[in-house]
Amino acid sequence: MAKVLVSLKIFPSDVTVDLEDLKKKIEDCLPDFASVYKFEEEPVAFGLVAVIAHLLLPEDKAGGLNEVEEALKKVDGIGNLQTLTIQRV
Numbered sequence: 001m002a003k004v005l006v007s008l009k010i011f012p013s014d015v016t017v018d019l020e021d022l023k024k025k026i027e028d029c030l031p032d033f034a035s036v037y038k039f040e041e042e043p044v045a046f047g048l049v050a051v052i053a054h055l056l057l058p059e060d061k062a063g064g065l066n067e068v069e070e071a072l073k074k075v076d077g078i079g080n081l082q083t084l085t086i087q088r089v
Helices: 017-030 064-073
Strands: 003-012 035-044 049-060 076-088
Touching: 003 017, 003 035, 003 064, 017 035, 017 049, 017 064, 049 064, 064 076
Parallel strands: none
Antiparallel strands: 003 049, 003 076, 035 049
């Protein structure tokens, strides 16, 4: 079964948010079918650093990305998120 690699840009709610703690919360909140491939950090402006989360999802899971986004929106410390890319791997 093929997988889909989704890259999300996750903006912390404040510059004081601990990014390592935020990454742990992101991993913990994901549904069982999703997994973290890797994290990257991208400076945005004025000390704010976004987390780029590369997530693996099963290709045949209908609505899987919506479930992931809804779970992430509930995480304390996340201000906003943006889907960057979706590609089959």
